[in-house]
Amino acid sequence: MNPGRRNRRARGDDPVSPAPPPHPTATATLSGAITQSMELDPDLTYHIQGTTIVEAGATLTIPAGTLLLGDVNFTGSALIVRQGGRLVARGTAQEPIVFTSSNPEGSRRRGDWGGLEVSFGNELNGLTLNGVGSGTQLDHIQSHHGSDDSFDYSSGWQGRGQFWAAQQDPHDADNGFEVDGNEENFDAEPFTDPDIYNVTLVGKEAGTGSAGESSRGIIFRRGTAGRVYNVVLLGFEKGFDVDQQETAARVQIRNSYVFGQEDGMFESDDGDESDAPIDEEALWNTDGWGNVASVDPLLVDPFNLRMPDFRPAAGSPLTDGYAEPPPGSDFFEAVDYIGAFAPGMPQWIEGWTTQDQG
Template sequence: MYPSFKYTRTTMKKILLPALLACAVATTAPVSQARAQTVCPAAPTATVVSGNITQNTTWSSANVYLLSGFVYVKAGATLTIPAGTIIKGDKATKGSLIVEQGARLIAEGTASQPIVFTSNEPAGSRARGDWGGIIICGRAPVNLAGTPVVEGGVGSTYGGTDANDNSGSLKYVRIEFPGIAFQPNSEINGLTLAGVGAGTQIDYVQVYGSGDDSFEWFGGTVNAKHLVAVAATDDDFDTDNGFQGKVQYGLIVREQNTADVSGSTAFESDNDAGGSANTPQTAPIFSNVTALLRTPIGAAANFTRAMHLRRNTSISIFNTVLSGWPTGLTLDGAAAQANATNGGLVLKNNVLANMTTRNFEAAGVTTYDVAGFWNAAANSNTVYSTATDLGLNAGNFTPDADVIQDFLPTSTSPLRTGAAFTDAKLADSFFEKTGTFRGAFGTVNWVAGWTNFNPQTTCYNRPGITLAAKAASDQLQQLTVSPNPSAGQASLNFELKRSGTASVRVLDVTGRTVATVLTDGKLAAGTQQVALPTTLQAGVYMAQIITNETSQSVRFVVAK
């Protein structure tokens, strides 16, 4: 179920319910983004880039670039992309950017002017897999023999002996609508890091709407912070072929009706495709990740596990929160299970919530006690039965918000405490150890400003205008529906920190507006209660409130 919150009543405004308007169209548009334009200008003539980049090249934020086909940055060359630059991928030619071994990509945006890689399709017509993605190939160790070729049909090789290899830097970068299946088991992901070394810097990178995985690591030692995976098709964080890097602070928000037939996970990890004992062993360390999935619909059968750890992986995950998958943790195969027993695979101070089928699963060797491993006192892991127990804002579970939600845990959330950094795997100075919070957020909403949770509607025809949706306001708090489920009579409850205007509507599971309850109502600061329609048929609905500063939604059930 979705988060809902109790609150202390202070003042109460009762707003009478207008007559139910079945199938009504909402009269209020979503809150506009900070950089939204009244009219999207005509697309400028793009600077088309194709073939090979063989010498040091610097692009300009005054241009819009179009990747035509596979564009390779060749060994010895550095491609520098300044803050605020827009790069589009051509759909017909599967435009992609491949940084080969010995080349570098310096793509450093800022919080106010991120670099955006996005679809070349017009606003409203964009889709997963509109273009390829970004592939970086380095010379760091992998556990494959010979000279491996990266997935996706691009023909580039990766791997080597230089753990500190430097392929450049990505900072404040968005990658929107990428991900194509070149052939089965050979896809281009949002961001592919193949044999990338620890000399490379990855920080503040968002992948939105990938047609395959958001992030996939094939071996290598690169570290990363502040990764955001939104509305992917397949996996969010996929680690293989001897990846041994470290990642801290990650946000995963899934779209409830989009999943891959292969089984979509937040974490998928293999040593290699055959589960061999090849070295270096896949042994990344993740800390402080929040992974959220609303109750799946439509493609629900293709959502499988929050964590699918298999094929002799020794991944370790700490201080992480996962909510909403059918299964929480699957330890798959004798080798991965043995790694959990002997301390190679470590899961500590983590939280599972609202796993709809089971919390734990043993696969391959089905007698392994996964619950016993998770619940061992030394591991300090937690299980909650509902997402409500997490104390998060309801809008955090919605991946297509026009306004970036406040992802900070509420004042009563159990996630504000419970983290620990005492395990030896977290001793490295890479990990920030000042917070006690579990999940990706403590006191800083670090996604604010540079990310975009609804790029489908963004105008990218004006060079340099890439500022993301405005940060969430704290005006709207404690959004709930009660009772929930209801027999037909329920109210939408919330608190306004500041007075303002508000519109309220009810949507069905397809996103269709079935009732407009309030239009531009003027509300004073304080606790509010809005009566919801009593004539709704049995089913699942979303109540959406849009104020002059922000918007949020909450799910509710009518059971008659």
Template sequence: MMLGVGKRTLAGLLVGTVALAACKSDDPAAPSNNPPTGVTATSLGATSVHLAWTAAASVTGYILERAEGSTGGSYVEVNRPAATATSYDDTGLNPATVYRYRLAAVRTAGTSPFATEVLVTTSAPAVVNITADITTNTTWTSTSVYKIVGFRKVANNSTLTIEAGTRIIGDFATVGSSLFVLRGSRIIANGTATAPIVFTSAQAEGAQLPGDWGGLIIIGNGIINRSGTVNIEGTGTSTENPLIPYSGGNNNADNSGTLRYVRVEWAGFAPATDAELNSFTFAAVGSGTTLDFLQAVNGFDDAFEFFGGAVDAKHLVSYETGDDHFDMSEGYVGRLQYLIGFQSYIQNNRPGVGGVSSDPQGIENDGCNGSGCDLAFNSTPFTVPVVANFTLVGPGAAGPAGGGFGMVLRRGTAGHYVNGIWARYLNAGIGYRDADTKARETAGILTIRNNLIAQTPLALQAGQQAYDIGANAVILEQATTAASLFTKLPTTVRASPGVAGTTAADFDWSLSAASPARTGGLATFTGDLLTRAGAFVAGTAYRGAADPAAAKWWEGWTYYLRNQL
């Protein structure tokens, strides 16, 4: 009896022990999804920051984000460091700029909250004064700022190489300070979307004006249609700024180098009427030269001007220029595709650099004009560019009465203008002038096809040459506003700096869902257009500079600032 009771008691004790053992787990507690610790940010100089942190437990990686400024602004992802990483160097930053960083840990269970943000200020770079011409192969690095003092030349068949992220300023004290790349020399300026190369004013932000410095001028060995000695406009004003010829070239395949992701801001110089330096001047530049992803901002005269030659270009942006966004003449036969031009007003220039233009246009093309036009407007080679997929928005009533045309063709010019948009022009989409220009149409080397004209009273300037816009699919939609064509376009541009100044982020040139420009493009080229377009320019089913199915190519590297009301 006692033995039986003992067995039951022992069995009960054993069951209880097993039950207690089962309640006690030998597995470790699951790690908390805590943010990383020990995050620090240290400036490595003018354009780089070193991030470091303590290794976190059980991570599969990290997410590192950056914002500009001590407050506000949106964070963007910079990198996804590996699980084993405890540091990262962020490069291509702006000098003397405050940045904020935050780091999150990625685990199988999910992503942790971000660690407390850390702030760091990049150092101000050393300023290198360029006071002499460049006559040997030279490299400018992003760790310095280069000040162009006077009218400096890249000469003697030398090459100037400029690193991505480099900043170049024009000397304010020497009016018209400019950089010339002379015939036989080259410039290799390869910026990136995250680290563009910037030529700009030496003045503080908010104090800049168009004409704070001269601009970037490239002179090649290409062909123009003027005989004799023809000099770069704006030169010959002093011994410091002697006359520089660009005539006499014989090689339209000449190579003057590469410009890629380059901005020119607050440039221009006009010592005399019709003698101006532009933001970008391409004089007799050959097709061996590479031009891609370039922006002119707040220039005094033209944004991009092509005098003869055959250089091709893609992805050109002009925001707020004093005269024409795109100007071609003197036998230019290059090809341009994906162009954006935006104008909200005509700015006041820096005093002493020239007067404000009375007739700014979106595109202004000439055949031959001035000395050396031996056959007047019939001088050859004719100006016959291919200009495709352009988006040009004018200032409307804010512009002068003498301008206000999306495009002006005159003085015997030719060319093919296709798949574009002109919007918000005061007078007309197209100014089609003089009999010599009309003769190019008759010869089959001038066409205007598959373009949309919006928020503009007329397709063609009254009293000038006739053109069959219907047969060429040039559509006028007077009641369609410029703003309705695009995903985001500021209808009221706000002056900066200010609490809510307009910035580049306020422009999204993607076509809106209901935009009539989504269709109506010329997808298949024929005839002279096909021959001249070659493999460089392809037809599109849409009109304008933004492919609805492609990335927003203008984002991240372009700039906008308006500091005048």
């Protein structure tokens, strides 16, 4: 998963996997409750041992270039920031902040550690945001080899996002987007109701991978609302799924492409979690939404797990029919393409992300 925004021109010698700086040999430990504000030292490697909690009123500052290892010798190693606590972590392309497993390179596995802000009893999403408000901003984040959906938002989130991308493991992955309202009351407010622009979701190439993996590109359900624009859905077993009539009445996906599904672009009636099945194809083709199905978006090399290229290739239709964000927005950047990557420009993932497989 690579959500980013604005600066898509960060570059390195290797377009995807930059050579990591040498790890500091001196170590320190993070564990238990952090009740006083503290700043870490980038010249130390930090071992997160067990559930480590930044409590309300405390700020944990992590400088650029800091390496933090979730210690696999402790069950449930994770960094949790309580509501009222604060995490300030500002890396750079040259000095990224890295959270990873304490296992040696080549032996790391998904689920080795619990992630950042994981909630008790919840899935290991890598980055989980619960109870965050309008003061939270994330950009240039990579979550690599997580254990659940690529993007999973719910429970009344009403934020904004742009330039999100996911490439899934064809043998071990769930949904590209899994979006929920309140699972006990589909009319409960506040509704999950964000605005998101420019997304590229890549599942598995048809005829490859394992059955049941990369199951859906997008599933909207349980009364969620929200608007998603300029999405490329490529691969997956099913492309687009909507459950419950309450969801179909509130959610919108516009100016988007779905192509290359293993088992159909739209969920069948018997796959809907609804008493009254949803006609996903009719919803996708709503007048004025500008969506396209069965047309290859022509990405350069999206299924390459080592050096993917998600840019539109020459002749791609993604440079037409895009949605522009509201004029004068203080957040969204106006671009002239569909998906998360500009044609003919360096990918914004270059120089600071990794595609290492362990």
